[in-house]
Amino acid sequence: MTNAAHTDGSLKELDFRANDGLEVALLWRADDERLIVEVVDTKVGDAFRLEIAGSEAVDAFQHPYAYASFRGHSRRLPDAQAVADAVVELEQQKLSYL
Numbered sequence: 506m507t508n509a510a511h512t513d514g515s516l517k518e519l520d521f522r523a524n525d526g527l528e529v530a531l532l533w534r535a536d537d538e539r540l541i542v543e544v545v546d547t548k549v550g551d552a553f554r555l556e557i558a559g560s561e562a563v564d565a566f567q568h569p570y571a572y573a574s575f576r577g578h579s580r581r582l583p584d585a586q587a588v589a590d591a592v593v594e595l596e597q598q599k600l601s602y603l
Contacts, residue, residue: 516541520566531566544569 519540520531526548532541542565545552555572557565565572 519562522566529566529569531562542566542569542572544573 515534515536516532517535518530519533522529526546528545528547530543532543533539534541540557540559540562542555542557542562543552544554553573555565555569555576557572561572
């Protein structure tokens with residue numbers, strides 16, 4: 506599978522997975538032999554890349570947010586309206602169970 510987000514010709518896709526709007530690719534850059542994990546969250550419009558060591562490739566591919574957090578990458582926080590909407594929705598669901 507090819508992800509449109511990594512159209513750079515110097516990158517070779519080694520592995521790819523997608524689920525529920527989240528796309529994760531393990532990429533190899535041939536010119537300098539670096540490994541990259543690329544994450545695209547199509548639901549919130551967020552994306553990031555991590556350069557990783559070969560020994561970290563499988564773990565970083567399986568758990569990219571843990572690696573991003575450990576390395577100090579921060580995800581954008583949802584806007585206040587999105588948080589308010591989520592709270593209202595949860596409260597309505599809770600009331601429907603009563």
